[in-house]
Amino acid sequence: MILHISGRDEWQQALAAGEVTADSLATQGFVHCSDIGTVHIPANRLYIGRTDLLLLVIDPDQVPVRWELGDSEQPGGPWFPHVYGPIPTSAVVATHDFPPAADGTFHLPAALSRQPMAT
Numbered sequence: 001m002i003l004h005i006s007g008r009d010e011w012q013q014a015l016a017a018g019e020v021t022a023d024s025l026a027t028q029g030f031v032h033c034s035d036i037g038t039v040h041i042p043a044n045r046l047y048i049g050r051t052d053l054l055l056l057v058i059d060p061d062q063v064p065v066r067w068e069l070g071d072s073e074q075p076g077g078p079w080f081p082h083v084y085g086p087i088p089t090s091a092v093v094a095t096h097d098f099p100p101a102a103d104g105t106f107h108l109p110a111a112l113s114r115q116p117m118a119t
Helices: 006-016 023-027 039-048
Strands: 001-006 053-058 067-071 078-083 092-097
Touching: 001 039, 001 067, 001 078, 006 053
Parallel strands: none
Antiparallel strands: 001 053, 053 092, 067 078
């Protein structure tokens, strides 16, 4: 499974539209996603302190995914799954609250750390 960070309002809009999109789909050609080992990186870089976030758990067999090197200052840094097209809401198999810790940073929710996330 792969993960996409979404605001609650954006998720409600996606449910109404039947698909998840993001500004990056128009500007970069793909929707940014992560896996359980990397989701904290964009969360802490882009969403520090936000309290309205969800993690969408996506079945990668239902979307066009490419694993690509992320923007990183580290040579050989982490790879991220990029979805090349809108994500049908039917490909979202679960949602999890994604609240920040008291210091505003994000960590993988316990519910996801206890589940195997086979790809």
